[in-house]
Amino acid sequence: MDNVLGTSPDDVQFRFRDDEVVDHAAVTVDSCCDQTNATAVRIEPGDDARVLLPFLDRLALIEVNFPSFGDGRGYSSARILREAGFTGELRAVGDVGIDQLSHMRRCGFDAFAPDKPLNEEDATRAFATWENVYQASVDNRRTIPQIRHGVNPKARS
Amino acid sequence: MYKYDQYDQAMVDARxxxxxxxARRRLEGSLSEDEFKPLRLMNGLYLQLHAYMLRVAIPYGTLNSEQMHALGDIADKYDRGYGHFTTRQNLQYNWIKLEDAADIxxxxxxxxxxAIQTSGNCIRNISSDHFAGASADELVDPRPYAELMRQWSSFHPEFTYLPRKFKICVIxxxxxxxxxxxxxxxxQIVKNDEGExxxxxxxxGGMGRTPMIAPMIRDFVPLDQLITYAEACLRVYNRYGxxxxxxxxxxxxxxHELGRDEYVRQVEEEFAHMLDQGVEPPREELxxxxxxxxxxDFEDGPKHVDRSDPDFALWVxxxxxxxxxxxxxxxxxxxKPVGGIPGDATGDxxxxxxxxxKQYSFDELRIMHTQNVVLPHVKIADLHxxxxxxxxxxxxxxNMDSIEDMIACPGLDYCSLANARSIPLAQRISERFDASGKTEKLGELKLKISGCINACGHHHAGHIGILGVDKKGLENYQLSLGGSEAEDTSLAKITGPGxxxxxxxxxxxxxxxxxxxxxxxxERFLDTYRRIGMTPFKEALYG
Incomplete structure (x- = not known):
């Protein structure tokens, strides 16, 4: 029943991309590896994001599901996909709250489809929580140590 | 000691x-208690038996006099005039109101x-040697490495919702x-054969209900890969814990379940990948x-004290x-005054x-994991x-390292997890051993008391450990012997029935x-136990 998976564009509350919202039903990670035409996939917390790496070129949307916000495996999945060069839409779906937004953004998510719509004002503030950051991540922000020493983010290979 | 720059200060202010x-959204009701709980926990705020408890981070146990003074003032202003130093080198206030938490x-x-990351399933306050930078036997001061890791682990975007809490120690x-x-x-900061x-x-490693001693997973990580390697360790854990x-x-x-070798293999694989990701801070940062x-600026001075006052000589x-x-x-x-509550100090x-x-130790203090305070650099001439x-x-x-210097968790007097009280037991033991004069005869004897299986009182690592349990509604205490948290790490064994x-x-x-x-x-108690084994103790207890 792959065709019922996935969020619709209407569910996407926040998006940081200029391209068209992907409107394909997502398939499971297993199906994605078997089906050569799938362009959208949904990762569950127990899935290994790395099995998708051979297919990144044809994927326009990867949804990462957070059945419970306390299960942080999706943060690693997202970062791994961006580290591997995925440039499509990376959508956080499920139990996504105000207080997860800033970290999710840092891990490479650029679209958010929370189960419960979030207060827009609170969310805007949450995205802007950190004027600067300590860690280097896939958002390529210049880190505090880099600012201190006048160096630029290292290009990731 | 470390001073914040504008960036460090801005991070804390943002938090x-x-x-x-x-807290506003919680008080207004737009956040449920379930939603608020992990957020307040990440700011060190627990709901305990009687009130909120706030745990303040003291990174690697180091603080200056202005900070200690402020901790005393907060104890008076928002709590009941005291605070409790913990085995993570932190301070806990036990009587906090939610409405005051943001002001504190x-x-x-x-x-x-x-109070960032003093709780919750994230990387906790990093602990270190309380004699760092002072002790005669250290290779280097471990705290710069701990500070580097503090910054890296603060608000880490990937590792804020780990399977469980995560504690790091640097010596x-x-x-x-x-x-x-x-x-x-x-x-452990070490020097390799090339002198690097x-x-x-x-x-x-860890205590809790399944105590384990950490195996070594890498003999030598170069300093310009330190953060990258830690990141790899954490990613494998976040994904597969x-x-x-x-x-x-x-x-x-x-x-344990993967086996040390398989965990190492996965970390090395992730590490090799991470090395290309540019996550290491510039080397100039260290x-x-x-x-x-x-x-x-140490000055030369007398190397001995006047021992004519026997009480003073004993303390020295x-x-x-x-x-x-x-x-x-x-x-x-x-x-640990006789009959006192281990780790408590009043605002005064x-x-x-x-x-x-400020007067005697270059403005610096340390908190020990044994719930005491250190003045790291005191002139021998000033000791009296x-x-x-x-x-x-x-x-x-x-009484340092004596039986009276016990670690005790807050226990059932405060903690919502506890099965038994720890504090009254600690008080009675110190009174008894002090009164009988036996403390002196026993020498180094590390007694550690936990009021439940979570082992906050480190009972697994006590030369003598006590674990409070609930036995059909009554407090019951299990005794264990032979643990050590030192370089000869060992886990204590239970003697028998409680x-x-x-x-x-x-x-x-x-x-x-x-x-x-x-x-x-x-021989210390621990040495004798290791030599003669459990049997003579068991016979004396139950024979």
Missing amino acids: VAEFRDQ LADLSKVEMH ASEKDRAAMRLHDIGV IGARFYAG RRDNKYKARIKILV ERIKPFFADP DRNTNRHKHDAYVSAVISL QMRLMAKLA ALWTQLEAAGLGAP FTEDGVIEAIDTVTDVYLQSREDG
């Missing part, structure tokens, strides 16, 4: 603002302090004063941090540690310790004046008698 907003965090931020001497191998990750400084990593059962979610279970921990013998400069010592301020005592640190003031304030107990509160005090008396009768020259 205070964020928390104020979260704002007060803390004014003195470069916070830099062969002697382990920080229970390094009982941490999720233990780091690097980091040796241990992973998967168990999330189906919170009691099996710590990294020790992952390392060099920027180091001077903050440079030696103060017991409560001072050899310093790298021979005119100085590190002085331990015992928070905190302000006095702050004043003494220092001791006189400590004595007058009830802070001069000469005891009542009175019974366990008798039992401790009994096992210490076995020791006194069996010990050979120079």
Whole structure:
């Protein structure tokens, strides 16, 4: 029943991309590896994001599901996909709250489809929580140590 | 010690603002208690039996007198005039109102302090050797490395919702004063055969209901890969640590179930990948941090004290540690007065310790995981004046590493997890051993008391450990022997059936008698136990 998976564009509350919202039903990670035409996939917390790496070129949307916000495996999945060069839409779906937004953004998510719509004002503030950051991540922000020493983010290979 | 720059300060201020907003949403009702709980926990705010408890981070246990003074003021302003120093080198306030929490965090931020990540399933406050930068036996000061890791682990975007809490310890001497191998990750700064400084990593140690000693996972990580390697360790844990059962979610279970070698293989694979990701901070950052921990201007002076006052001489013998400069010592301020609550200090005592640190210890204090306070750099010539003031304030107990210097968790008097009380037991034991004069005869004897299986009182690592359990509605205490949190790390073994509160005090008396009768020259309780084994103790207890 792959065709019922996935969020619709209407569910996407926040998006940081200029391209068209992907409107394909997502398939499971297993199906994605078997089906050569799938362009959208949904990762569950127990899935290994790395099995998708051979297919990144044809994927326009990867949804990462957070059945419970306390299960942080999706943060690693997202970062791994961006580290591997995925440039499509990376959508956080499920139990996504105000207080997860800033970290999710840092891990490479650029679209958010929370189960419960979030207060827009609170969310805007949450995205802007950190004027600067300590860690280097896939958002390529210049880190505090880099600012201190006048160096630029290292290009990731 | 480390001073915040504008960026560090802005990070803490941002967190205070964020928390104020979260508390507002909770009080308005747009956040449920379930949603608020993990957020308040990440700011060190717990709901305990009687009130909220706030845990303040003291990174690697180091603070200055202004900070200690502020902690005393907060105790008076928002709590009941005291605070409790913990085995993570932190401070807990036990009587906090939710409405005040954001204001307390704002007060803390004014003195470069916070409660960030002192709780929750994230990387916790990093602990270290309480004699760092002072001890004669260290390779280097471990704190610059701990500070580098503090910054890296603060608000880490990937590792904020780990399977379970994560504790890191950094030391830099062969002697382990920080229970390094009982941490999720233990780091020992070492020198390799080429004379380069690097980091040796241990992973998967811990206490709790399944105590484990961390195996070494890498002998030498070059300093310019330190953060990258830590990141790889954490990523493997975040992805594969168990999330189906919170009691099996710590990294020790992952390392145990995968086996050390398989965990190492996965970390190495991730590490090789990460090395291309540019996550390591510029090497200049470590060099920027180091001077903050440079030696103060030590002066030559007398190397011996006047021992004509026997009480003073006893305190010097017991409560001072050899310093790298021979005119100085590190002085331990015992928070274990006879009959007192281990680790508690009043607001007045905190302000006095702050004043003494300013006067006698280059403005610096340390918190020990044994719930005492250290003045790291005290001139031997100043010791008598220092001791006189400590004595007058009830802070001069000469009992470091003795049976009276026990670790005890807050237990059922405060904690919502506890099965039994720890504090009254600790109080009665210290009164009894002090009154009988046996403390002195026993020498070094590390007693550790936990009020439940979560082992906050480190009972697994006690020469003598006590675990409070609930037995059909009654408090019952299990006795264990032979643990150590030092470089000879070992886990204590249970003697047999548990005891009542009175019974366990008798039992401790009994096992210490076995020791006194069996010990050979120079042996500590632990040494005798290791030599003669459990049987003689068991026979004396249950025979």
